[in-house]
Amino acid sequence: MSRIREIELRLIELPLARPFRVSFGTSTGKQCVLARVVTDDAEGWGECVADDGYPGFSGEWNEGVWTLLHEVLAPSLSDGDVSIDTVEDRLRFVRGNPMAKATLIDAVIDAELRATERSLASFLGADKQAVVCGVSIGIADSVDELRAQVDAHLEQGYRRIKLKIMPSIDVERVAAIRSDHPDILLSVDANAAYSLDDLEVFRQLDAFDLLMIEQPLHHEDLVQHAALQAEIRTPICLDESIRSAADAAAAIQLGSCRIVNIKQGRVGGVLEARRIHDVAAAADIPVWCGGMLETGIGRATNLALAAMPNFTLPGDTSASARYFAEDLTEPFVLQPDGTMGVPTGPGIGVVPLPKRLDACTIRRATISPVS
Numbered sequence: 001m002s003r004i005r006e007i008e009l010r011l012i013e014l015p016l017a018r019p020f021r022v023s024f025g026t027s028t029g030k031q032c033v034l035a036r037v038v039t040d041d042a043e044g045w046g047e048c049v050a051d052d053g054y055p056g057f058s059g060e061w062n063e064g065v066w067t068l069l070h071e072v073l074a075p076s077l078s079d080g081d082v083s084i085d086t087v088e089d090r091l092r093f094v095r096g097n098p099m100a101k102a103t104l105i106d107a108v109i110d111a112e113l114r115a116t117e118r119s120l121a122s123f124l125g126a127d128k129q130a131v132v133c134g135v136s137i138g139i140a141d142s143v144d145e146l147r148a149q150v151d152a153h154l155e156q157g158y159r160r161i162k163l164k165i166m167p168s169i170d171v172e173r174v175a176a177i178r179s180d181h182p183d184i185l186l187s188v189d190a191n192a193a194y195s196l197d198d199l200e201v202f203r204q205l206d207a208f209d210l211l212m213i214e215q216p217l218h219h220e221d222l223v224q225h226a227a228l229q230a231e232i233r234t235p236i237c238l239d240e241s242i243r244s245a246a247d248a249a250a251a252i253q254l255g256s257c258r259i260v261n262i263k264q265g266r267v268g269g270v271l272e273a274r275r276i277h278d279v280a281a282a283a284d285i286p287v288w289c290g291g292m293l294e295t296g297i298g299r300a301t302n303l304a305l306a307a308m309p310n311f312t313l314p315g316d317t318s319a320s321a322r323y324f325a326e327d328l329t330e331p332f333v334l335q336p337d338g339t340m341g342v343p344t345g346p347g348i349g350v351v352p353l354p355k356r357l358d359a360c361t362i363r364r365a366t367i368s369p370v371s
């Protein structure tokens, strides 16, 4: 239990090394909200994974997150004591908005773990020192451009390639990459761009020995995903449709997926992410750690989570250089064997580089207790 002295919010922006195109839009920069929670004993960091510009991935986006954090969530924490055991309950009066809540929940956890000199990985029950990394490749301008990007990432050591697809930019590209690389772990992610009317596309994709098809159908659907899963042998993996452990339990019971992508930032932070891990483990459903183009703060958090036992498939935990010419923290580097080390220091084990943080900040606010 610690008293919160201050919560600082920052909206930051970093240029992306290359534009990232998915079925619902293209990002050229990474904009996100960061929270720094200062307690009597330590300070902790959390990064929000909401969208920039408009809510395209989920219902949350940075301007909404900023207002909710600044006007409602941060003030509700800034009087009195808070701890890992109470922080989720303290924020439960607000419905939904898991991305905004994750920002504060993860920051409070980071602060408490730093105060007790415990790493997030050890707190979560990690059993690995390094995790196997994949890479998520955006929709390229042409098949040849895609081939070149896949080759370059395989050369760097990435051990699973995920291709973003959308209607009409799908089967031909997957066929090309599969024929170039018959034996790699290959998956696709549709970001909810298809419907059951597209069954023929999924039958064709079913022939390429894909590791999974991620979020093919509507972001709020579980029932139609179950119907699709019954028609194809490739495992369906859900991302957008899983916002909580309750969603994961329902999806597994319905047969809507055989794999779950856990993004702690999407589901309200690492505590809910751990619950999803546990629900899936109990049902023998493998999970992996997704990403949202995070800076080093969110990346460090994700790596700790990905070190838990049921994270048995390579994650979208790619190196800083895959996203940014210059990260917010010391860069995360891919080892030649395609793994990345899990931070071992207290809390998430990294902090923003002060000069870099200031250079990236486009808005800043401080919430202090009324005393």
Ligand code: OSB
Pocket: 022, 057, 135, 136, 189, 191, 239, 290, 291, 292, 293, 294, 316, 317, 318
């Ligand atoms: O669906 O997994 C997704 C990035 C932004 C929004 C959604 C997704 C992604 C990725 C990139 O696939 C994962 C990463 O490298 O961080």
Ligand code: MG
Pocket: 189, 191, 214, 215, 239, 240, 261, 290
């Ligand atoms: Mg996805």
